[in-house]
Amino acid sequence: MHAAILLFPGTNRERDMARALEVAGAPAPVFVWHRETTLPAGLDLVILPGGFSYGDYLRSGAMAARSPILEAVRRFADQGGMVLGVCNGFQILTEAGLLPGALMRNRDLRFICRCVGLRVERTDTPFTTRYAAGAVLSVPVAHHDGNYTADDDTLARLEGEGRVAFRYCDAAGVVSDATNPNGSRGNIAGIVSENRRVLGMMPHPENLVEPALGGIDGRPLFESLLEALP
Amino acid sequence: MSAAPDTPARPQAEPPYTDGITPAVVAEHGLTPDEYRTVVAILGRAPNRVELGIFSVMWSEHCSYKSSKKWLKTLPTTAPWVIQGPGENAGVIDIGQGLAAVFKMESHNHPSYIEPYQGAATGVGGILRDVFTMGARPVANLNALRFGAPEDPRTRHLVSGVVAGIGGYGNCVGVPTVGGEVNFHPGFNGNILVNAMTVGVAPADRLFYSAAAGIGNPVVYVGSRTGRDGIHGATMASAEFSADSEEKRPTVQVGDPFTEKLLIEACLELMATDAIVAIQDMGAAGLTSSSFEMASKGGLGVELDLDRVPMRETHMTPYELMLSESQERMLMVLRPGAEDLARAVFEKWELEFAVIGTLTDTGRMVLRWHGAVVGDLPIDPLAQASPEYDRPWEPTPRPAPADQSGADAVAWPDALARLIGCPDGASKRWIWEQYDHLVRGNTLQRPGGDAAVVRLEDRPTHALALTTDCTPRYVEADPVMGAAQAVAEAWRNLTAVGATPLALTDNMNFGNPEKPAIMGQFVGACQGIKDACLALDFPVVSGNVSLYNETNGQAIPPTPAIGGVGLVEIARSQSLAFKAEGDVVFLLGAPDEAEGTWLDRSLFLREILGREEGPPPPVDLVMERRVGDLVRALIAAGEVSACHDLSDGGLLVGVAEMALAGGVGCALTLGDAKAATLFGEDQNRYVVTASPAKARLVEARARAAGLPARRIGVTAGTALVVNGVEGPTLEALRAAHEGWLPGYMAG
């Protein structure tokens, strides 16, 4: 597996992501600066990690989505390349139009950092094969703008095509307004592209890959990637 | 070096004035008539406005420590593992394998009262800069907060703004905020305290200091542009609040965490080369104090071309440029010829970079504006003549014992539920969930425990243990004992996770030192800190003093906040949560006569009986150390399954916290169920649990240490039971503990 982690000014979870790959047994990723116009050759995974690119000023992810490297990411995705965007990475992917919808300010307007319940909606994406169908995870979120929104048509299409990857739920897997930490429509925590090779998600699987950190519920995501991209 | 005219002469009758300066202007600058005479004597002439402004900030309480210096010097600051004590931007200790921990705590009290979001945010920004200036990557933030009474109409707004500001800044720069403490008390109604602490890690052989070196070397400005932010912030931070100061709002500084994040990365990138000779952040008093300190520490002079300073606004004056407190700026001395390398790094990170001056051998600070000299001051005499006062002080009278009548009339289950749900006893989850406490992926113990535990990236078998502590009600009653208690509690919190406490930073928050009673509190607190540091081998390596925390003559309760740092081997650490049913519960360090005895000044006395009376619990520092050493040995040997120190609320509150964290109840068998036994705040006590198989090992180790290990119960069920009487369920306790703060903030 050849992975690249993109760096924007204000990215801050790039090391966490690199360590998660390492813990899962993947080779060390390369880091790519946002001003680059091409991706390294032979890549099979591009990761947009969490952070506050450009301080989240104007709109989260807006300025990063217009950086030169995003054109290269778009071409890479068009050719079937795999892309993972977590938190700010998800925001950048929606701002760049690589995934539909938008991430708005959390419903109660406060930043939230805590473990949330997450139901795995699909295990037939290259990001989730190592999870059991319907598995309920406990994974941290750490965001101010994680409130997923899309218009009704887009939402209907996402649901109809089975492109919701993760939903916020309780420990028993029940999805309800009470288990929605940020007001996201449909309790959506993560979605995939039409070809299921681009995943955007707000929670941080990379922060829960070692027992010492409080759990390993995030690890199967990276193991799935390793399986898909041997 | 100092020429004859610079030698301070004896004060004259009426000093000369120039440049429109009058005695009123001098007073506005916070200088006394005597201090102004000294200025004139040092210069051999009247100062112009720029020079007056410089003296004013350099001699402000905030920069000169003129009231506190004499006493701060008495604090113990050395140990074999101390690399750098007080005097640099932050303290530095050796944490093994070539690594150093760099840390400091700093207040942003007045700005946070005026504009809570920006005040707190820029406080975090400032303390981060103190740490990465030394070459350390910041790895953790903590914060110690004191607010007024919940009923005070401003409190909710202040809590909300301060917490959002701390989170807004720390989250964006990507440094986890892993711990802190919060108190509410009417004594803080007019003056809240916002103390922020940053901890960084650096290679021990690549630390950066502020002493300038190399005559002719370029002086370089990097970071954000200079605007008119917070001009005279440093003098304001040293002035007492009055009713109309809310009107005279100074230009508030707005934090830019995005730029700070870039500045961290750019500085650390350049620090990996050999380009930097010296570096200093522009904190309070901005360009003035940074350039002055660098030159003064290096015994050199400096010339600055102020017109080259990157400016955000038009028509800025030399006076404004020297005094601006715009954030996210640094001053560096570079090795000759390193300008291009440095410029490339800062341009990559899209930050300002400007060569604004050079080092000289004149011992003077010369300021130019488009070629013309607008200020010329001798550095050494100014630094040396910086006032130092031996202010009169009165010891704090020892309070009479409290009236404890009615203590046993309250049923303990009710008292427990109230204590665990009172403002000081309630969970602060609502606060720390607004802080990203996980970023960087090294947070092994999150907020909610005794000390945060943060893994060292470059020594992954080990972690730093971090805590902040102070109990102002103890310090108010007895500054010496109360301050010693704060140090002991920090030491105890580190011990409770299994760490070896190494050093501390302090943040001394007091009222007006010109009042002998307040000065007496400060002197007493220094004494108490000193006693505890010596007894516990726990030196002070950095700190900050915030005086004049008064409104309309009403001073805050004295609050010497202590930030403690320890080192723990991850495999030999412990947390407070009960791990399983059937574990034996031990109490260590309790007095012989009962599990607990001391109700004076306790949380129980205040919250249940409504009395803030009596002396604080005495800290026996010898016993403190013996018990702590035993606890650490028990944890290291893997003989205990949970550990928690006892503080606010005493034994029963501590046990309840362990039960809530683990989701397992507990049945206690105690000598009696009196208030003093259950809620007394006797010091140096810990509760530990052990599996039945290991319980004897605990007893054996305690016996060998000459300390009793009392078996006080067993973990079981889903409620707390004392001597067969069933108390609240965990569910009820959790509702009380977790409910108060969110409920209050929603109100």
Added chain:
Amino acid sequence: MKAKVHITLKPGVHDPQGRAIGGALSHLGFTGITGVRQGKVIEIDLDETDRKRALEAVDGMCKALLANPVIETYAIELS
């Protein structure tokens, strides 16, 4: 020339900030409020002195960065 770009959420897009402000206002005792929406204004100082060219330029900025067409609409005002 000075341009003001007014950015508002499209009708139908839920507005957490507006909602929260509305809630807070009614909490403070203000009555008779039937809706609150929050938008942005971005003020841009331009060298350009020609209105038409300025309008074109700012419209380009809106499309390229300032507004997110998925959730927002914009209006430009020149002065």
Added chain:
Amino acid sequence: MKAKVHITLKPGVHDPQGRAIGGALSHLGFTGITGVRQGKVIEIDLDETDRKRALEAVDGMCKALLANPVIETYAIELS
């Protein structure tokens, strides 16, 4: 009645957002920009039909919540 509250940073108050937007625009190739500031607009729908009373009410809201007098100024527009 509809009120629009325009909230802007006081002159001289640092506006990191505006600066960052300006930087991004110039990266995108837009030239001739000499300054960018970001402000807010809050639109409030009111039951009130009397202009004077509406203005008073909204001014009260600005003072109580909407604007931060330490760093912001506001202007009210009714329609």
